[in-house]
Amino acid sequence: METIARRGRAGKWFAARAVSACRLAAGAAIMALLFTGCGGGEAPVLFSADIPSNRAADGFVTRTVPPGAENAVILALDNGAVQAGIDPATLSESRAFLDFPLDGAAGVPPGARIQSAVVHLFVSRIDAASEFRFPLVLEIVPPFAPLDASDFDAPAVSAVSVTQEISPTRDSGNFVYIDVGPLLREAIGGGLRRLDLRVSPGVPAAASGLVVIEDAGIFDTAPRLQVQYFRN
Numbered sequence: 001m002e003t004i005a006r007r008g009r010a011g012k013w014f015a016a017r018a019v020s021a022c023r024l025a026a027g028a029a030i031m032a033l034l035f036t037g038c039g040g041g042e043a044p045v046l047f048s049a050d051i052p053s054n055r056a057a058d059g060f061v062t063r064t065v066p067p068g069a070e071n072a073v074i075l076a077l078d079n080g081a082v083q084a085g086i087d088p089a090t091l092s093e094s095r096a097f098l099d100f101p102l103d104g105a106a107g108v109p110p111g112a113r114i115q116s117a118v119v120h121l122f123v124s125r126i127d128a129a130s131e132f133r134f135p136l137v138l139e140i141v142p143p144f145a146p147l148d149a150s151d152f153d154a155p156a157v158s159a160v161s162v163t164q165e166i167s168p169t170r171d172s173g174n175f176v177y178i179d180v181g182p183l184l185r186e187a188i189g190g191g192l193r194r195l196d197l198r199v200s201p202g203v204p205a206a207a208s209g210l211v212v213i214e215d216a217g218i219f220d221t222a223p224r225l226q227v228q229y230f231r232n
Contacts, residue, residue, distance in 0.1 A: 081215050138197050
């Protein structure tokens, strides 16, 4: 764009002002396109949810050795913790169960588009025969409250699972952050209003240790599901 102005000091000032105004207008137009996604609409709003587990439902089931013995059901309310893995001393296998309600003002609405979902677990202790890393597997199971011995190997709701590597030296006494985005998307897509998770030793189970997860009702260390999502 050309700006015509009369000669002299004042003319130069008017010309500069006109050019600057033109540049500002162009910049504003570009920013407007960026904020509207070049389509004239508003940018989507990213919401957050911080959901503690339902301690009244949380617990773990232990299958003792030799096989055939009765499974032991331990609730977080009674024990202050849940556990998952293989006890290196007894070779008994434990599977932890965590219940995250999705309803309510602080939850995740039906049909939400999940941007990210992370479970925060504070590992108070790891009993392992070696310092080698081992896997834990998280999967969605049907609602289990009240927890029953049969939940130990009840069929999962979906074939989708998440594997988390555990390091005895790194993770004991620290938080473990597990990306459960695939599981929450599966739950929301299936119309579930709770994310019920079972945490089991991975393969080979014999290489696992026993992971003790704090679940004593203390806000700072309670199991939590933190979600970022868009509303439909």
